[in-house]
Amino acid sequence: MGSTPFDYTHLLAPDLPAPAARWQGFPEFNFVGGHNDADGVPVAELIDAMTTVLQREGKTLATYNLASGPQGYQTLRAFVAEKVQRQRGIRCTADDVLITSGSLQGIDLVNEVFLAPGDTVLVEQFTYAGALTRLRRRGVNIIG
Structure with missing residues (x-):
């Protein structure tokens, strides 16, 4: 067996982005999502909230979307609908609300519905890389 490493580059798609830089640790000011100030995390309040949810939901925590279906957790959807009505004056119900698993799922859904290849999208200079x-x-054509 030779010491030459296996060359797999011909197997990759030709238009891949450049590899990510090697991990150097977090920057001093990290504005990437999910990196909160550890001192600002309300641990005691989170424990109380989790205890409340565990007592209320119990076994449904192990089921897909807490047994609420593909639009997301029914109780949260009702809360969002009520808040939108109260604060924005927009009439809606829980059936009008979709809870996503994260921002990229929401972005993917919106892109699927509204964008076709070749469309043009304007973005801000500092835009979420995802x-x-x-x-x-x-x-799509990206301007910005």
Whole structure:
């Protein structure tokens, strides 16, 4: 067996982005989502909230969307609908609300509905990299 490493580059798609830089640790000011100030996390309140949810939901925690179906947790959807009505004056019900698993799922759904390859999208200079990746995959023209 030779010492030459296996060359697999011919197997990759020709238009892949450049590899990510090697991990160097978090920057001093990290604005990437999910990196909160550890001192700002209300641990005691989170424990109380989790205890409340565990007592109320119990076994449904192990079921898909807490047995609420594909639009997301029914109680949360009702809360959002009520808040939208109260604060924004928009009439809606829980059936009008969709809870996503994260921002990229929401972005993917919106892109699927509203964008076709070749469409043009305007973005801000500092835009979420995940959104840009999804737009590129959708085949749209990105300006910004």
